[in-house]
Amino acid sequence: MARAISEKCRRCAKLPVTEAKEKDCWVGQPCHVRRHGYRNRDRYNKQKKQQYAIVTGKIIPEVTVAVPQTPAAILHLYRERKDAPLHAIAAELWVGGKQVAKVEPVHCLGWTGSQAKQYSRDILDSFSGQLEECLLERFESQVELNPSQCPIRPCPLHPEAN
Structure with a gap:
């Protein structure tokens, strides 16, 4: 085991x-x-x-199948743990293997949970507006990143050198 x-x-x-x-x-x-x-x-x-x-001996023969060009939204969450407060949010929209749109990271300091959820819904709505025939209802995946990797400057975790 x-x-x-x-x-x-x-x-x-x-x-x-x-x-x-x-x-x-x-x-x-x-x-x-x-x-x-x-x-x-x-x-x-x-x-x-x-x-x-x-x-x-359970080898299954491989066949070639056309890959559908379906859109996928990926949410990036900057936080220490699942139960820790959210530091920042970012998102990406992919169609097939190509990145179509990107939402730059935004600090969530002082936001309530409902404000963060509403912001992610707004991201999905704006991504759906970019696609003609499809409405995105949820994110395909959520990627958790450590807040120390936050690219936003100025950032409370990365004080500027004076």
Whole structure:
């Protein structure tokens, strides 16, 4: 049976290496390996399933199918943890494999939860306006980023040098 995921290590894997090394729990090479494993977990699981299919003889022939050009909206949330306050929001609109539109990050300091939800609905509405035949009802995925990676300047987390 697989080892349980360490929530502390999963959150640390989101941080840049320089910040992760500053943590008290950093132990060097094992942390590098663990961070890489957490970041590439989906890819490794897919490879394992393919290897299992080869070993057991359950190889399914591949066929080529035209890929539909459906739109997908991705929401970027800058926050420490799921239960932490939201630092910033950004979004992207993709059609097929091409980025069509982007909403630059916006600070959410002082916003209530309902204001953040309304802002994300407004983003979906503006993305739907860009598409002629489709109405977006939800985000395909949410990407959580650490607030230390916030690109907005000035930012309370990145005081300007005087």
